[in-house]
Amino acid sequence: MSSLRARTAIVAAADTKVGAVPEMSATQLCVDAACRAIEAAGIGKEQVDGLLTCNAMAEPYMYHAEMIAEYLQIFPRYCMSIGAGGGTTFALVHHAATAIANGLCDTVLIATADAMRSGLSKERAFALMSSAGHPQFESPYGPSIPAFYALIAQAHMHAYGTTPEQLAAVAVNARDYASRNPAAQKREPITIDDVLASRMIADPLHVLDCSLVSDGGAAIILTSAERARDFPGEPVYLLGAGEGHSHEHISQARSLTTSAAVESGQRAYTMAGLGPRDIDVAELYDCFTPVLLIELEDLGFCDKGAAGEFVLAGELGPGGSLPTNTHGGLLAHCHPGNPGSMFSLTEAVRQLRGESCNQVAGAEVALAHAQGGIMSSHATLILGTEATR
């Protein structure tokens, strides 16, 4: 197959209300996101001939994408739900672009939502919290999901001298951007001392090193570059996409400190014909503070082991060399589970259209990266404006 570079474009992106949204179910949030994207695209629902979703933990269906199609009475020729944890969103985009480029469909609606904050039954929430990891070889030892990421953080600190202050700086950056984003769930600015003084969950991770638990949904519409010009919104082109998958369980990882973001990033850069220095704004997966440090290194934005200093120096902030998570990320904007990185994608679209509430002046190229599981599945997207095609 010839390269996917600039073969497809995002023509609409939309978020639902996020945070605590008890008045809506997970399915309603997904449908709300879908309808907002269809409206933003200025098309009728009958023009959607591809539908991709991810299942919702709060309201799962055996065939989730078919359920959403049925609910909206649309009849796609390409229809699938994908589960790759937090990496789902960008894997969905990668699959959708491949499908469009190969003629399987023309216009794909990608809609994801969950209600992790308001929609889980007590029993389900308890089960999720109390049974993390491999059922035979991890879970009996009583680990939590934060603990798995704490193992990664400790290894990074040991190998490279990364400090708790540097981890905290990631959370401070997210809140700073969120403080200027009226849609964000947590908008009060915080300091490094606030993070370090917050309750310890699993050393070295404090509660403020951990992302939020949220309700929310987001959707985009992807179509071929040729058709994209017929839509009212400014097209945002998919210049590069790449994935890397290395393990499921952290105790079986090849490395605790270097991830498959190396591979996913290289694949996306190669397709785009671009490198880390060409990126104007980044939206990176920040479910826990150490994750963002490892992504900065593995995606080539700084040397291995240097991400802590990079963040502490303010490089991710407004005016820094790599403004990152300009909506507030999973740490401050919202994190409704598997759909979390959809909000990075919709923010990247806003940045490239000049519509972000933390607009990076002249942003032409954005990189969005997500990972799912425990640094298990990685997907990187590089997006660009008309000028970058």
Next chain:
Amino acid sequence: MSEAQRNLPPVTVETRPFWEACRDGRLLLQQCRGCGHRQFYPRLVCSQCLGRELDWIEACGRGQVESFTIMRQAISPAYRNDLPYVVAIIRLAEGPTMLSNVIDCDPEALQIGMDVELRWATVTDEITLPKFGPA
């Protein structure tokens, strides 16, 4: 809190020999007859060469702390009395890594790279978990 509420490994036909050996105080790994690769957890095939001829070998029981964290919040009431407890990745002397607890130690004194050795923790009549303590 009763021990029964702890997360117990759902033993399968694939892993029964492993868990039966644990009950007898032996930590088993698999070694490939074709390429010599040693692996944990138990698998149908060698994860290096996909060979199917695997021998069970007994681990010597020594290893090093690859990474660890101190749990400050229990995952369920059954684990609350253990707080603060250590969840660690142990690099076994034979090569493979496994998740476990490090017990019989001051969690604050633990360090990456520290030598540890097997300690057996009986959970039920059927399940004994391989854990580690300072060597």
